[in-house]
Amino acid sequence: MQQEIESLYSDHHGWLQGWLRRKLGNASDAADLAHDTFLRILAGRHAADILEPRKYLVTIANGLVIDRFRRQAIESAYLETLAARPEPLAVSPETRALILETLFAIDRMLDELGPRSREIFLLAQFEGLGYAQIGERLGVSVTTVKKHLVRALARCLALAAD
Template sequence: MHAIATADPLTRLYRDHHGWLQGWLRRRLGNAHEAADLAQDTFLRIVAGRHVPAIEEPRKYLATIARGLMVDRFRRHSLEAAWLETLAAQPEPQAVSPETRALILETLCAIDRMLDELGPRPREIFLLAQFEGLSYAAIGARLGVSVTTVKKHLARALTQCLLLAEGC
């Protein structure tokens, strides 16, 4: 009994709330295996923080972390599906090794995070220029902004892409 009373905060948090968190995730995801994975990832995120803060509302704290991880997972699945769809639309099927596939998906996720950090307007301008091939004038007309604004936002996004590429 004494060992339980003196357990570290992370052990207590895990013991007291892991089952609840896994059930909460299972109800949202509809998949027990994904729920178990995300519950573990939630606690790993806390461990990676190297300390367990004084938590007044542990379930709210865990749910906040888990929600962020769910968003990351859904975003990753969405990017993967879009990439596979693009790959399938190629004239000849491309044989891609698992390693190359993992690197491409990691790069896509990093670009997605970087674009999110820029904000909605630069993100939209970047996507219109890169994926729809629109000119500065066409982007400006579509979004109701000047060509100068389009150039400024696109330059910022491309600079971030270059910085991201240098970091890889």
């Protein structure tokens, strides 16, 4: 396996880093994401099983680019909110890092829920709608709303336990 990984790396690393540099416009970020792409392959499957290496590498790298942009958007929104706070209420760098990590984890959890469960959870949590109101708005039964909300809340509890 190590030889396949070494071959995959030596044959395609430079190409992937160039592709990422063009996509991101930043050589440093491109190098980081190229490295992360190969780490994902090391953690995942055997390089010998990869039939179309560049297509496979682009798929992994593109997912990492999307994750990076999502994290940057969350961090930017948080920093804007933080900047709008009065100075005496500003948080320490340690607290800020914990809050950002929590927000990233919540974002991942919501992304993994599926569209229906995510929408039901957000309607209940942020708009304060009850089961019947959510069911009416989405055109689903109260039982369906409860099922999806239980799924979402179970994920929240698992996230809190971690």
